Amino acid sequence: xxxxxxxxxxxxxxxxxxxxxxxxxxxxxxxxxxxxxxxxxxxxxxxxxxxxxxxxxxxxxxxxxxxxxxxxxxxxxxxxxxxxxxxxxxxxxxxx
Amino acid sequence: xxxxxxxxxxxxxxxxxxxxxxxxxxxxxxxxxxxxxxxxxxxxxxxxxxxxxxxxxxxxxxxxxxxxxxxxxxxxxxxxxxxxxxxxxxxxxxxxxxxxxxxxxxxxxxxxxxxxxxxxxxxxxxxxxxxxxxxxxxxxxxxxxxxxxxxxxxxxxxxxxxxxxxxxxxxxxxxxxxxxxxxxxxxxxxxxxxxxxxxxxxxxxxxxxxxxxxxxxxxxxxxxx
Numbered sequence: 001x002x003x004x005x006x007x008x009x010x011x012x013x014x015x016x017x018x019x020x021x022x023x024x025x026x027x028x029x030x031x032x033x034x035x036x037x038x039x040x041x042x043x044x045x046x047x048x049x050x051x052x053x054x055x056x057x058x059x060x061x062x063x064x065x066x067x068x069x070x071x072x073x074x075x076x077x078x079x080x081x082x083x084x085x086x087x088x089x090x091x092x093x094x095x096x
Numbered sequence: 097x098x099x100x101x102x103x104x105x106x107x108x109x110x111x112x113x114x115x116x117x118x119x120x121x122x123x124x125x126x127x128x129x130x131x132x133x134x135x136x137x138x139x140x141x142x143x144x145x146x147x148x149x150x151x152x153x154x155x156x157x158x159x160x161x162x163x164x165x166x167x168x169x170x171x172x173x174x175x176x177x178x179x180x181x182x183x184x185x186x187x188x189x190x191x192x193x194x195x196x197x198x199x200x201x202x203x204x205x206x207x208x209x210x211x212x213x214x215x216x217x218x219x220x221x222x223x224x225x226x227x228x229x230x231x232x233x234x235x236x237x238x239x240x241x242x243x244x245x246x247x248x249x250x251x252x253x254x255x256x257x258x259x260x261x262x263x264x265x266x267x268x269x270x271x272x273x274x275x276x277x278x279x280x281x282x283x284x285x286x287x288x289x290x291x292x293x294x295x296x297x298x299x300x301x302x303x304x305x306x307x308x309x310x311x312x313x314x315x316x317x318x319x320x321x
Binding site: 008009012013016017019020057058059060061062063065066067069070072073074076077078080081083084085087088 | 101102105106108110120121122125137138140141142145146149150153156157159160163164167168219295299302303305306
């Protein structure tokens with residue numbers, strides 16, 4: 001491990017990298033399902049950051065953990081609606 | 097370029113945590129635990145300290161379910177695809193379902209009530225309920241519970257239950273969503289139960305709306321029908 005880099009720093013970098021990857025691929029990819037998966041990766045990055053923040057202090061902080069749960073639910077709702085939309089678009093394209 | 101952005105993001109996250117190191121909410125939550133019915137901190141945060149958050153969370157799932165339903169066309173959109181094979185006549189499938197579905201419902205109930213004193217709660221229970229519903233639908237059962245008016249009541253029940261809690265808090269304590277008084281524990285468990293049912297129904301509806309054309313995959317004849 002690089003000197004001066006704590007475990008907290010390391011996890012925050014990993015979270016930031018996942019968010020960046022997710023956003024970049026959501027913008028760059030053409031396929032709708034792949035873009036949804038990229039957004040899910042981005043959501044995974046936010047989870048890593050939230051949980052790192054939750055344990056960074058003296059002990060586990062329940063508020064960021066509750067926010068992580070909120071984030072999961074929002075991701076599920078977004079993914080579900082996104083898949084439905086994308087399926088309907090695919091059907092429309094198949095017909096024409 | 098990407099490395100530069102990553103460096104910026106990582107440094108910002110590190111700086112934010114360093115700056116926020118002194119403002120952990122752990123002690124505030126620990127202090128407030130005495131005046132709230134749930135014994136577990138995360139459940140207390142979700143259903144008391146930040147209950148607006150949870151109310152809006154349930155609303156997000158409701159909006160997604162309504163959106164998915166409205167995109168799935170006529171006939172309620174929650175009929176199973178005509179091409180989903182009916183496996184319920186198969187004794188092996190029926191036997192597994194008879195064993196698994198009650199076990200999953202029991203597990204969902206346990207997770208729901210465990211939420212008041214350890215890890216668990218309405219959202220986790222809703223995920224297990226959805227799993228049970230998806231299992232039942234995929235093996236050929238028709239989702240009768242979710243069709244028509246009954247389905248709409250089920251899908252909205254979580255948000256409606258939460259709004260009832262909000263109004264009861266307003267009438268009882270003069271504050272929206274207030275639960276800091278005797279007898280509020282039962283109210284919270286009740287709201288958690290309807291929340292789990294509502295979220296489970298909402299997620300199942302989203303799944304069913306996705307699967308309207310599930311039988312089309314690899315079957316060109318089915319898309320013509």
